[in-house]
Amino acid sequence: MIARTTRGTGSRWPLIWLALLWQLTTPALAWNAAGHRLIAYLAWESMDPTTRSAVAGVLRRHPDFARWQARAGDADPDLGAFLEASTWPDDIRHDKRFFSAGLEEPTPALPGFPDMERRLNWHYVDRPPDSGQAAAASAGQLDRQLVALAHTLADPRSSVGERAYALPWLIHLVGDAHQPLHAASRYGSDGQGDSGGNAVEIVNPFQPHYPSTNLHRYWDELPGPPWLRGRQLQSTARSLSALYQPPPVSGTPAQWIAESRELARTAAYPPAGDAVPTISATFHANSLELARRRVVEAGYRLAEELKRLFADHGGGQ
Template sequence: MKPLVALLLAVVLPCSTAFAWSRPGHMVSAAIAYEELSARERRIVDKIVALAEKHPDRGAFEVAIGRAKGEERSRRIFLELARWPDDTRGSIHDHPTWHYWSRPLVDSASPPPKLPDDVPQGSAAEAFALNLSVASDPRASAGERAVALSWIFHLVGDMHQPLHSVSWVSKRFPEGDRGGSLQFVLDPVDKEPVSLHWFWDDSVSRDGEPEFATRRAAELMRRLPRTQFKELQPFRETAEFSAWAQESHQLASTMAYGPDLRASDAASKAPELPKRYLDRSVQVAEQRLTLAGYRLTEVLRWALRAEPGSRER
C-alpha cells in the first residue's frame, strides 16, 4: 500500500495545469483500441465492459452511454473510460499529478540565470505501474479494476502528447512553462489566443460526439496502419511507459519547441503559427494519437491475459 499512499499524497504538490489530448482526442485513441480488440479478441472487450459496469462513478458513464444499446453501448463505455480521468477533475477521484511526466528542456539560446531547483515532474509513470497492477489483478474488486482501467486508457494517451513530457526552461520561463501552458498562440480555427499546450491538445479532434470519434479513428487507422509504426511491439513490461515518455520528450525538443514555433507569454499578443509548424504539428499529433490507440490495444491484451478463457503468452 505504500506506493499508493505516496501517489495519493502527491496530489497536494505543485503540478501542471495542463490536460493531455482534449477529451475528444482521448475518445479517438479508445475507439482505435475498441475496433482492434473487437476484431481480434472480443473476449477482452466483453471483460472490460463487464468491469466498467461496476465503476464507482456510474453517473459519468450513464451520461456517456445515453440510450445506446448493444455494440454502440460497448463502444461508448470504452470512450468514457478514456476520458473519465478528465471528466472527474476536481472530484474525490482526481489525481492531478498523474497526467504528466515532465522533464526540463533548457533553451540553449536563452537559458535562465540558473537552472530551477525543481520543475514539477508529475507521477504518470508511477501511476501507470500502479493502475496496471490493479487492473490485471483478478483478486481486486471489479470497481477497483474499472477505475484502474480508466487511468490506463487515459495515461497511455497522455504520454503520447509531446507537451506532457516537458517543461520549457528559459530566461522568459526560469521555472518552466509547464508543458506550454504559459505560452500562447493564435488558434488557427477560431483565431482566438490559446495556450501552446491546448493547441496541441486540440490538434487531432475537437468533436466530442461518439460518432465522430469512431469515424476519426477509422480514418486514422486507414491512413496510418500498424505496419507504419516500426516501434509498435507487443506490450511486455511497465518500463515501456517511460520509453514512450522519452519519445514524446524528443518530439517536444525537435518539433513542438522547434525553430518554427512562434509564441508569446501574453495571451493578448498571441501570434499566428507559421504554416510549416501547423502542418507538421497536425502530422505529428495524428501519428502519436494513432500509435497511442495501437499501444493501448497491446496494454489491454497484456493486462487481461490471465483472465479465465484467455491464452497465455
C-alpha cells in the same frame, strides 16, 4: 469547413471574451475529449472479443457506469462505456463530487471510490526536453501511475472495485503519454517551467474562433473538436487507421514518454523569435500530422496493453 469572417475591431471583443472564458473554464491538461475518444475507439476496434468482454466487465462495476450510459446515447453499451471512460479523469475536473488536493477541502467519499481526489498531477510528467538540462525540476506522476495502474489491473489480489477505478485512468493516461507536451516543460534560467506549454502564449490563425491560445491547448485540440462522437468519431478513427500503420513496437510507458519528450524537443515548440509566436502553415501541417500519428500509436498500444493485462485472468471477473 471553417468560415473565415472579416470583422471590425469593435465586434472582435465578444470573440476575445469567449476565448478567455473558454480558457478559464477548460484548463488544458490533456488531449481534448476527441483525442481520447479517438484513441479509445481505435483500441476497441483492434481488441479481440475476449479482451473487450473482460474490459467491459470491469467498467460495468465502475460507480459512474450509469452516467456513462446516459451520455453514450444509443452506442453499443460496452463500447459507449469504454469511450466515456477514456475522458473520465478529465471529466471529474469539473465534477463537484471531487476535490483538488491542496486547493480545496476534501469532499465526502462516495461508494465505490477510494476517495474523491481529482489527481491532477497524474496526467503529466514534466521534464526538460533537452537532456542537457537534466538537473532541472520535474513534477507529475504520469510515468509512475501508468506502471502502478497496470499492476493493479494485473494483480489477482486486486478487488473488483480497485480494478474498476484503475481502468479508466489507464485508458486515459496511455493517451496522455503520447501527447508531447505531457512529457516535457521548458525551464527558464530562473528554474520556472512552462507547465507543458500552458504558459506559452501563441496566436493560432487556424482556429479563427479563438486564435489567442497557449501551446499546450493548441496540441490538445489537434486531433479534432471536443464534441466529436458517434458516426463522425468512427469515420475519423477509420480514416486515421487507414493513413497510419500500427507502431513497430508496443513499447513500455517509459518508452512512450521518452518518445513524447523527444517530440517536445524537436517539434512541439514553434521557432523562437516573437514573444508571442504565430503558428505558421508549415508548423501547423507538421503538428497535425504528428498529433494524428500519436493518436493512432496510442490506440494500438492501448489495445496491446489491455490484451496483456486481461489475457490471463479475464480481469478478475
